[in-house]
């Protein structure tokens with residue numbers, strides 16, 4: 076696996092696959108697929124940073140770590156949202172940074188922010204580039220230039236505290252790097268978002284991501300016990316104890332700040348012993364409501380497994396249709412995946428199995444659970460293959476309290492179906508559960524048509540309105556970026572917006588950090 080993703084696709088270009096013939100036939104039948112090649116060559120806008128500014132940048136990080144070539148700048152242009160991908164495929168590289176700089180230490184990051192503030196240059200912290208909400212599309216108007224601060228060189232495990240079970244990590248470590256480094260100490264982080272292969276520790280913290288194992292390990296914001304943040308006003312070091320009552324928790328203010336308050340240069344996380352035992356099972360429930368009720372029961376009785384997710388009827392039918400190798404035919408209802416990971420899992424596994432049975436679940440065995448595990452990082456590649464044949468596949472997520480889950484599901488699904496029209500598919504699963512509520516994760520598939528971006532923006536707006544109107548959040552784990560900003564303002568209200576702006580003014584008075592991202 077390389078560090079850099081293809082500018083128009085997910086992951087390593089070597090893993091890109093055309094749709095298998097049988098899937099293509101189905102897709103043609105459902106959506107009338109047509110080959111839709113991406114534009115190959117693009118003309119990059121020239122770098123507009125003045126030569127003397129490039130010279131002073133080189134003084135900070137070394138000339139070999141300042142890049143103005145077209146290739147590197149293209150790789151650091153935007154992220155992986157649908158607007159990002161569609162623009163890249165159409166050859167639109169207008170958001171390219173003027174330069175990409177690669178600091179090696181917190182001190183260099185600090186010096187870069189001083190440089191940017193002095194010369195009024197906008198900066199975009201770049202982790203893995205997997206943002207799906209426009210978090211890397213900073214506004215450049217009014218600035219002397221736009222520089223991507225690429226944290227790829229800050230990729231070390233700095234320290235393990237085996238007594239407290241914590242580890243200090245640099246922000247540029249990608250998911251697999253962090254797991255491999257911790258494994259050498261017999262430890263694990265256990266944070267597996269679907270973007271795990273490319274996303275970074277700093278990105279997880281900056282967006283408050285949530286992984287597939289979050290039922291057992293918690294969200295990333297629950298894993299962080301300390302961090303360092305470089306800001307134009309100086310450094311914040313937060314987290315001198317596991318918990319405190321020393322005013323508002325500043326760690327939580329930094330987590331989710333999406334590069335607008337500063338650049339996270341170090342994260343201290345909770346770690347766990349490496350898992351000795353694992354098991355992944357599938358269960359069937361009669362309906363989405365029955366499955367959700369069972370999840371709520373497990374959560375409220377503190378007997379959650381490490382992984383739990385539940386597909387609605389449509390997603391179940393589609394998943395199982397593609398799993399004929401594990402006997403997918405003939406199963407109706409809703410599919411639940413239950414994963415157990417730990418030093419010793421038998422007791423809890425039996426308790427959960429008997430509880431799920433009592434609540435109306437039927438075990439479908441381990442084959443389907445295992446096949447989910449094996450395919451869990453594959454979907455992003457499929458998204459590109461579908462775009463290649465003119466089919467737009469995209470996801471969105473939200474969360475609410477249990478008592479409101481049914482309304483949220485119905486309203487968002489109806490909004491998407493009405494916007495996308497006939498011949499489109501809307502799927503949903505419960506992706507994360509808590510004692511008090513759950514996250515709903517929607518996937519849509521629709522013909523791209525003549526104006527795929529317009530189609531997507533209309534559908535996304537309709538669904539976002541439905542989320543806020545239903546009293547839910549605009550995002551459970553994808554963060555705000557630019558795409559969710561209008562709805563964030565509605566979610567947190569004018570006082571919430573004023574508080575965010577107040578912090579921003581205090582730490583970044585000239586507004587050089589990620590302008591246009593997150594803060595309404």
Ligand SMILES: Cc1cc2nc3c(=O)[nH]c(=O)nc-3n(C[C@H](O)[C@H](O)[C@H](O)COP(=O)(O)OP(=O)(O)OC[C@H]3O[C@@H](n4cnc5c(N)ncnc54)[C@H](O)[C@@H]3O)c2cc1C
Nearest residue numbers: 202203204205206210268269270275277278284285334339
């Ligand atoms: C295919 C796919 C699947 C995904 N699955 C999940 C999922 O399961 N769960 C989930 O939560 N998310 C998921 N995401 C969204 C995304 O991967 C997460 O938001 C991830 O945490 C971003 O990490 P990154 O390192 O790629 O950050 P980037 O995309 O590089 O940056 C994200 C934002 O954080 C800022 N930033 C990055 N690093 C720093 C830093 N060190 N200091 C300050 N600001 C910084 C950036 O400027 C940007 O605004 C998925 C995305 C894709 C494309």
